[in-house]
Amino acid sequence: MGVVHAISLLVAGIFLGQIMLLAGRHRLRDRHAFIWVMIGGAAFAAALGLPALNAISEAIGVAYMPSLVFLGAIYLILTLLMYQTMVLSSHQDGIRTMAQEIAYLRRVVEMNQNELEAATPNASGTARPAEASRS
Template identity: 40%
Template sequence: MDIIHFIVLAAALFFLGVVVAMTAKNKLTDQYAFMWLLFSGIGVVMAIALPYLNRLSHLIGIAYMPSLIFLLAFLVVLSLLIYHTALLSKQERRTRILVQEVAFLQRELKNYRKEEN
């Protein structure tokens, strides 16, 4: 195992440890904890399988193995962006409905207070 292989594996294991620690302290919800545990597990597997990734990249016609890793990382980040955009859209809809309900309740309370006087 050369030094770069060791560094990549140590970084992936450190990331996995951070995710596990944050999950244990309830700083991540179960849904996000599962997602980040999955990604960090994939990172550890990729760190262990670096020599095999080099062969795989040559088999699919990519001459430089880091380009394959960059492509995979780009696709993961893009999928995360799409997922979080969908989640943000859902939260915005729910916030709009909540604001409308609060405004409606405030108007009803105002009308009720007028009727009492």
């Protein structure tokens, strides 16, 4: 095992360990943890099979094997970024809907409070006139 191979295995192992630690401590949601475990596993497998990657890159005509690895890694990172943006957009839509619901419910609560106050007799035994019906 060469130095490069050993370092690749070490880094991939540390990365996989980090993911396992975060997933175990519930710092990552299960769905995201699963994706990261898959990626960490793939990185470790790639590090294990580093010699085979030389043969693959040679077979498909890539003279410098690390270029192939970086190409794959960059594609993976961009896909992950896109996925995270999708999750973010979905959360923003959720926050927007929640804010709209809060505004609506505030209004309903205020109207109900006004109606309650109007219906509750005061000390003199008369109810306060209800708010004008036109909004």
